[in-house]
Amino acid sequence: MALAYRNGVRIIWEHRQVLRMLVLRDLQKQYTKFRLGYLWTLLEPLGMALVLWFVFTQLLGGQKLGLQPYFLFIAVGILPWWWFSRGVSGAARTFRRNPAILRMSVLPTKIWVIRVVLVAMAEYLLSLPVILIAMLATGTLPGPLIALFPVAIIVQFFLMYGLAMLIAAGAAVIPDLARIVRIVLRATFYLSPVLYSIANIPAGAQVIAAVNPLVGILGLYRIGFWPTEIDSLPHYGISLGVTVAIFIAGSVLFHRLEGRILKEG
Amino acid sequence: MARQRLDPNLEAMLLFADVGINIAKGRRRQGGGRRHRLRRFVGEQSRTGSWVLRGVTAQVAAGESVAVLGLKNSGRTEFLRLAAGTLIPDEGEVRRRAPVLPMIDLGRAFDRGFTVRQNIYLLGGLLGMTPGEVEVALPAIVENAKLAPNIDKYLRGASALTRQKLAWTIAMATKAPVIVADGMLVVGDVESRKQCLDQVERLKAAGTTFLVSTDVPRKFEGFFDRAIVLHNGGIVADGAVADGLALLRELRLASPAADTGKDDTL
Numbered sequence: 001m002a003l004a005y006r007n008g009v010r011i012i013w014e015h016r017q018v019l020r021m022l023v024l025r026d027l028q029k030q031y032t033k034f035r036l037g038y039l040w041t042l043l044e045p046l047g048m049a050l051v052l053w054f055v056f057t058q059l060l061g062g063q064k065l066g067l068q069p070y071f072l073f074i075a076v077g078i079l080p081w082w083w084f085s086r087g088v089s090g091a092a093r094t095f096r097r098n099p100a101i102l103r104m105s106v107l108p109t110k111i112w113v114i115r116v117v118l119v120a121m122a123e124y125l126l127s128l129p130v131i132l133i134a135m136l137a138t139g140t141l142p143g144p145l146i147a148l149f150p151v152a153i154i155v156q157f158f159l160m161y162g163l164a165m166l167i168a169a170g171a172a173v174i175p176d177l178a179r180i181v182r183i184v185l186r187a188t189f190y191l192s193p194v195l196y197s198i199a200n201i202p203a204g205a206q207v208i209a210a211v212n213p214l215v216g217i218l219g220l221y222r223i224g225f226w227p228t229e230i231d232s233l234p235h236y237g238i239s240l241g242v243t244v245a246i247f248i249a250g251s252v253l254f255h256r257l258e259g260r261i262l263k264e265g
Numbered sequence: 266m267a268r269q270r271l272d273p274n275l276e277a278m279l280l281f282a283d284v285g286i287n288i289a290k291g292r293r294r295q296g297g298g299r300r301h302r303l304r305r306f307v308g309e310q311s312r313t314g315s316w317v318l319r320g321v322t323a324q325v326a327a328g329e330s331v332a333v334l335g336l337k338n339s340g341r342t343e344f345l346r347l348a349a350g351t352l353i354p355d356e357g358e359v360r361r362r363a364p365v366l367p368m369i370d371l372g373r374a375f376d377r378g379f380t381v382r383q384n385i386y387l388l389g390g391l392l393g394m395t396p397g398e399v400e401v402a403l404p405a406i407v408e409n410a411k412l413a414p415n416i417d418k419y420l421r422g423a424s425a426l427t428r429q430k431l432a433w434t435i436a437m438a439t440k441a442p443v444i445v446a447d448g449m450l451v452v453g454d455v456e457s458r459k460q461c462l463d464q465v466e467r468l469k470a471a472g473t474t475f476l477v478s479t480d481v482p483r484k485f486e487g488f489f490d491r492a493i494v495l496h497n498g499g500i501v502a503d504g505a506v507a508d509g510l511a512l513l514r515e516l517r518l519a520s521p522a523a524d525t526g527k528d529d530t531l
Contacts, residue, residue, distance in 0.1 A: 021396055025383060103342075103369045104392070105351065105392070106351070106391070107390075262352050
């Protein structure tokens with residue numbers, strides 16, 4: 001807790017004005033680049049969810065994958081995945097994008113990591129209407145456990161922050177890491193319960209799969225819609241533990257490598 | 266957490282205590298591209314660094330103006346970055362009494378995809394100003410940089426000189442008590458240089474501390490109180506400006522290939 005406060009909350013609060021500006025500018029730049037601007041934030045995941053829904057229910061119909069309605073199931077899973085994937089690949093580029101900044105900025109080095117994490121998070125929050133659309137399309141309403149949805153967002157934020165510190169620091173020192181991250185990211189998509197539920201895989205493998213921090217986070221996101229997901233609660237515990245471990249490892253590694261990172265400037 | 270830890274009880278403004286920094290110089294320049302990655306893979310290029318500076322001990326008193334002289338690759342930029350805390354020393358420590366403003370490569374921090382106004386907020390923010398402070402300083406910055414009609418245009422089209430001038434004006438608006446500059450103390454054309462010099466002189470008179478690396482120290486005759494000469498990873502002279510200049514001339518003569526004397530872009 002103390003570590004999360006010292007590394008995350010306090011640094012964000014102290015530099016909130018500069019961070020707000022950096023994040024807003026990044027979003028603005030993205031949304032003014034394309035004609036449809038913000039709409040792409042909705043259309044992209046929506047299109048992805050449609051494709052996956054079509055492939056897995058219409059083409060490969062009859063498979064007992066995930067939970068029903070499947071379209072909503074995919075929509076709830078694909079958005080956090082999008083955040084995860086954007087955040088991780090953005091983190092690998094943190095210090096490669098503009099190393100000159102390291103030479104002249106008096107802001108803490110972590111600000112650049114936080115910036116990437118917050119931009120990805122802001123995009124995620126802006127894409128949440130996709131879930132509303134999916135709810136309308138499938139005529140589903142969430143139960144009271146939807147209260148865990150914001151909790152999942154906070155947990156994912158700390159996961160992303162920890163991972164981003166690990167990857168950004170690592171990629172600054174070993175450039176090849178950016179490539180490795182891309183491959184691992186591909187694999188993670190299929191190893192995470194985005195398309196399926198953790199209950200779909202063999203019971204023996206569930207414990208191992210739960211090491212993936214996304215298992216717990218996706219479970220928390222889904223519990224509001226599918227209360228049966230609570231059966232896998234012990235597994236969520238494992239992945240939350242891994243999230244904490246990643247955050248601690250990220251904080252420590254970043255602190256250790258800060259001098260090396262600055263030399264890349 | 267902040268990059269610059271301040272030490273209000275320090276007697277000097279800046280204190281270098283037996284500082285060393287080990288950097289694999291030129292690694293990035295040579296390391297780009299697939300071919301070089303392969304080379305590095307087969308071990309052709311060593312990744313072990315070298316000591317750019319080592320055993321550097323120096324101090325700068327409040328209100329003093331110090332020139333940092335040396336040949337190319339003598340570690341002048343690293344010396345300044347260490348002073349500003351944008352490099353962390355591998356050995357020893359750097360202590361500072363007041364916030365230090367790094368005027369190092371400022372023009373490169375701009376984002377060409379932003380408007381002039383957005384870039385002012387950006388660079389101001391990077392130099393530690395809050396958006397509120399930038400807002401207060403904005404009219405003066407725009408006027409000084411002569412960009413008033415273009416404030417909401419993209420910076421993309423601006424010339425390098427304009428960008429330098431804008432960066433310089435923003436840096437000055439931070440009103441930092443210590444300025445560390447890497448050849449950026451005076452920018453622009455002849456007329457704007459004179460203005461810059463005037464303002465820098467005024468700041469000096471008002472008690473601002475300067476630590477400046479320059480290729481053309483003669484242009485600042487009388488501005489500097491002291492000169493530090495860096496050579497072979499250490500300080501070889503720390504004293505009167507005239508002595509420093511004489512030593513620099515000797516060093517240049519001894520290794521003409523290493524330093525052909527840059528033009529007067531400062």
